Amino acid sequence: MMLKPLRPCREIGCNNLTRKTWCDSHANMAQESDRIYNQYKRNSKANAFYHSPEWRRVRELALIRDNHLCQRCLKEKKITKAQVVHHIVELLVDWSKRLDLDNLESLCHSCHNRIDHKTTNNKL
Numbered sequence: 001m002m003l004k005p006l007r008p009c010r011e012i013g014c015n016n017l018t019r020k021t022w023c024d025s026h027a028n029m030a031q032e033s034d035r036i037y038n039q040y041k042r043n044s045k046a047n048a049f050y051h052s053p054e055w056r057r058v059r060e061l062a063l064i065r066d067n068h069l070c071q072r073c074l075k076e077k078k079i080t081k082a083q084v085v086h087h088i089v090e091l092l093v094d095w096s097k098r099l100d101l102d103n104l105e106s107l108c109h110s111c112h113n114r115i116d117h118k119t120t121n122n123k124l
Contacts (some may be wrong), residue, residue: 004019005019006018011023055098058101068082069106070106084112086112087103
């Protein structure tokens with residue numbers, strides 16, 4: 001089995017090499033940062049929704065409808081597996097559309113990150 005190449009830890013200023021994202025001395029700090037974000041900054045109503053059986057069912061229906069393919073990539077004539085189901089109208093903008101299949105689109109991580117990045121930049 002081939003090992004991942006060594007690369008610098010993601011902690012700014014840390015020159016330790018690791019095969020993971022964080023070196024052993026900074027892994028705990030990253031987990032603590034995630035815990036604090038989830039506890040204090042993430043919207044608890046949206047977080048609960050994304051763990052609900054209703055969301056899992058509708059998410060699966062959207063993936064089946066889209067043949068588990070990224071819809072943005074298909075428009076560019078590329079075939080990419082979809083890993084994310086995206087709300088076109090954001091969940092917190094219109095809560096009533098949270099389970100509406102017409103408001104959902106299957107995307108790959110790359111396309112979803114591009115959409116979220118544009119949305120975040122427009123809000124700043």
